[in-house]
Amino acid sequence: MDPDHADPDYAGHLHHVELCTADLAASVDFWGWFLDEFGYERKNEWNSGRSWSNGPTYIVVKEAGNSDHPFDRLASGLNHLEFHAESREQVNKLTTDIRERADSRVLYEDQHPYAGDYYALYCEVPEGIKIEIVGPNE
Template sequence: MGYDHADPDHAGNLHHVELCTADLATSIDFWGWFLDKLGYERKNEWSNGPTYIVVTEADNSDHPFDRLASGLNHLAFHAESREQVDELTTDIRKRADSRVLYEDQHPYAGGYYALYCEDPEGIKVEIIGPE
């Protein structure tokens, strides 16, 4: 992988995230599209600077993802602009494998300008626009 060893110049930064999925093709389609829009480069994983994201097939898909259970709740990303948040929102509304969350409060559901949506497994994804 692109960043498989620790780099002291990035101490404290997120190294990588590995997402397990029951439907690998659908998740790769969603995450590939989403991360490409955010400037990640595709290799064996998607990388952006010292951080990379991997999507793998789950060994046991008997336990669906539940963001309200103990464990991961959501992943949040910086947007380059509010226009990028708006563009991603429009695109998410067109996708069959995702949905905008908190439509009645969008784009200020968290008190700031952002998109909240779900990936195909139900993982909440947030992209936050600058002030």
């Protein structure tokens, strides 16, 4: 067992997230691009999955064992993931990039970028997962 797998300095922080997919190639394409925008680096690669890390946190995308149950963010379970942006400019750049991608879409276009009470991008990515990218107040 890796003695550095847990770090008490990050107690209470998110360690990792695993996302299951029915289309590994499409998910790796999206998440690889997206996570690169936030400084994540490729961590591991194997036949049925990939992972990226940023500091003590990592994100895994792996093939679903049972793809008969598609993801539904409005059902019980995960609703969305939210990421901090370094600036409003980064939110704007990612909004433009999402609009140009065929595998994702901006949500709540008529309210963007204030669909919530803060400056953010709300988007739906491959397989229906919703992500938010929140910018600083000013």
